[in-house]
Amino acid sequence: MSRKPMVRPGGRSARVQESVHRAVRDLMAESGREALTVPLVAARAGVTPSTIYRRWGDLQELLSDVAVERLRPETPPEDHGSLTADLTAWAGLFLDEMASPAGRAYIRDALLGDPDGRNAGQCSAYAAEQINVVLARAADRGEATPKVEMVIDGVVAPIMYRILFRPIGIDDAYARRLVTEVLGSNGSEDR
């Protein structure tokens, strides 16, 4: 069972989370992930190790939380004027970010310290939110749009599967082809 609270904490709790997350990011940048320990993170964050154990359970759950924060998109997808252009641009960026060494490490961390699947679900929710922005914009333009779950299956899933299980042919042309197939063959169908 996870020890993480269901809601985003406020007040002191939020300050502890922010300082612990920052300590993890700083120590990773300085010394690499292999050198991380809960006592080191606690010392850097100015909290006791037991604060970390109580809140996160162990180092892996803490790293999972930090990874999900790093995978949170910072801006909405850019508007390039059409569904095809928007989705192609977004898929290319998504692939670049996720397939980068840092992205792969975050995906891995997010999955590993996540016994109840909440953090993995959050990663998927981030992608769905971004796709929904693209689809809503296209609908406002009067374009036919696929369902978000279809874009998840046709674009997000193959990219993430290949990154984790089958790391071949993951390039920009691949992302473009996935988008073309989703929009070309089923773009306007209900599902």
Add this chain to the structure above:
Amino acid sequence: MSRKPMVRPGGRSARVQESVHRAVRDLMAESGREALTVPLVAARAGVTPSTIYRRWGDLQELLSDVAVERLRPETPPEDHGSLTADLTAWAGLFLDEMASPAGRAYIRDALLGDPDGRNAGQCSAYAAEQINVVLARAADRGEATPKVEMVIDGVVAPIMYRILFRPIGIDDAYARRLVTEVLGSNGSEDR
């Protein structure tokens, strides 16, 4: 870096692997995964803990190896007389196995103790082999067939992605729909 040898070992090495794997499976069945430790596994397998550390590095890498063995298909896909029937049946079984509690635990174990991605790649290779059997049989019948990578993207990837990241709507109808889309829209195209 993994300490696993590149080739399947023979002789004493193979016997050690078999007895250690069996000890892991037995102890998991008896006491659950949480109770597993390297000394416990070593005692049950009749080897020293240092044999395990030398060969597998740590418990997580050992569990990853055991998981991949458990995910190895035992029989080729059944012949139901047509590509659609064969692929639909295979996808349904694949989904059932992977989405079961045991399957999820094995997928998770396979990914976690797998720093170089070799075990994840083996999981994907197993799926590709099974699909290749289905496709070769269809080609022998004179049916038009998609490329194996297209079936990976269209059927295997969405199933695995949803199991890991988005555990909603993973049922037999979902597997059937994925197969219908892969065969329907692109079944005979080159790719």
